[in-house]
Amino acid sequence: MSSDDPIESAAAGITKGIIELSSEKIKEWIRKFKDRKLAFIQDKSVIEVVKEQYASGESKFYSKYIKNKDILFLTRLGLTLRKIENDIERVTNLQQKILKKYEVRGLHISYFVQNGILNRYIGLLIEDISSEEELEEKILNILENIEKHTLFVTGQDKPERVIQSALTIVSSHNPTIFIVSGIGSASKIVKECSQKLESLMTNYELEKVSGGKKEILFFKRKVKI
Amino acid sequence: MELVSLKNVSMNSKILLLEELGYGSNGKFVLDSNGNKVLDRYLEIPVEVENMVILPGSEIVLDNNELSISKYIEEFGDVF
Numbered sequence: 001m002s003s004d005d006p007i008e009s010a011a012a013g014i015t016k017g018i019i020e021l022s023s024e025k026i027k028e029w030i031r032k033f034k035d036r037k038l039a040f041i042q043d044k045s046v047i048e049v050v051k052e053q054y055a056s057g058e059s060k061f062y063s064k065y066i067k068n069k070d071i072l073f074l075t076r077l078g079l080t081l082r083k084i085e086n087d088i089e090r091v092t093n094l095q096q097k098i099l100k101k102y103e104v105r106g107l108h109i110s111y112f113v114q115n116g117i118l119n120r121y122i123g124l125l126i127e128d129i130s131s132e133e134e135l136e137e138k139i140l141n142i143l144e145n146i147e148k149h150t151l152f153v154t155g156q157d158k159p160e161r162v163i164q165s166a167l168t169i170v171s172s173h174n175p176t177i178f179i180v181s182g183i184g185s186a187s188k189i190v191k192e193c194s195q196k197l198e199s200l201m202t203n204y205e206l207e208k209v210s211g212g213k214k215e216i217l218f219f220k221r222k223v224k225i
Numbered sequence: 226m227e228l229v230s231l232k233n234v235s236m237n238s239k240i241l242l243l244e245e246l247g248y249g250s251n252g253k254f255v256l257d258s259n260g261n262k263v264l265d266r267y268l269e270i271p272v273e274v275e276n277m278v279i280l281p282g283s284e285i286v287l288d289n290n291e292l293s294i295s296k297y298i299e300e301f302g303d304v305f
Binding site for chain 2: 044
């Protein structure tokens with residue numbers, strides 16, 4: 001819906017020019033607000049993006065298997081980050097909010113979903129899973145202990161340090177699936193480390209997800225027969 | 226639910242709107258009736274007039290961001 005009347009446009013959630021409101025208009029809006037028929041927003045896009053993520057198939061899948069409310073909430077924020085990822089200012093703002101509320105671990109969980117790592121991780125898990133309960137348990141385990149399963153590489157990290165950190169995590173926690181994630185400028189660094197890590201981690205099989213500005217390494221522990 | 230955008234509403238009109246609801250402003254932040262900064266219910270950050278949303282449910286004044294809106298939807302349901 002579109003209108004040349006700026007007040008009608010505001011009422012339609014559309015923004016046009018600077019609007020001065022009459023006291024009658026303010027009173028009318030307040031009356032509707034108190035009757036729970038009206039809400040004051042900035043723009044519709046924030047609400048629409050959030051609603052879209054809640055309705056998505058991926059979100060519904062996670063809600064079936066993730067019972068921890070905070071972690072489920074963070075997966076939904078990860079989906080929201082994915083949806084808005086071309087808008088750097090908006091992404092940065094949301095990341096800062098996640099960091100404030102849920103600290104680094106919360107940010108890592110949302111990154112994990114944003115970059116499609118969780119859905120690929122689940123794909124790898126499903127190959128060896130025997131029940132839905134086991135799947136639920138393993139999804140929760142990785143998200144609750146994300147730093148024991150994943151190395152998040154930053155653009156400032158040095159390759160030697162990445163390799164050392166990866167080997168330390170693997171030897172300390174012996175994860176079934178270990179992930180090295182490089183997004184943006186970190187993707188180059190992860191690419192550089194890939195071959196060396198593969199040669200050092202002989203108990204693991206490597207699967208790479210490359211593309212755009214992402215380089216994600218999934219090391220799956222070999223099954224001993 | 227009718228959604229009214231405050232994005233291009235003048236600061237003066239927004240302050241009048243807040244006053245009708247029992248709030249105020251120092252020209253930057255939303256203030257409560259005691260003159261204290263109103264904090265976003267979920268993030269506990271002061272809400273700026275230029276970035277406020279006012280939603281039903283005991284007059285919830287929030288910062289306009291995806292985290293707070295998501296939390297609101299989880300608490301009050303999809304009222305939109």
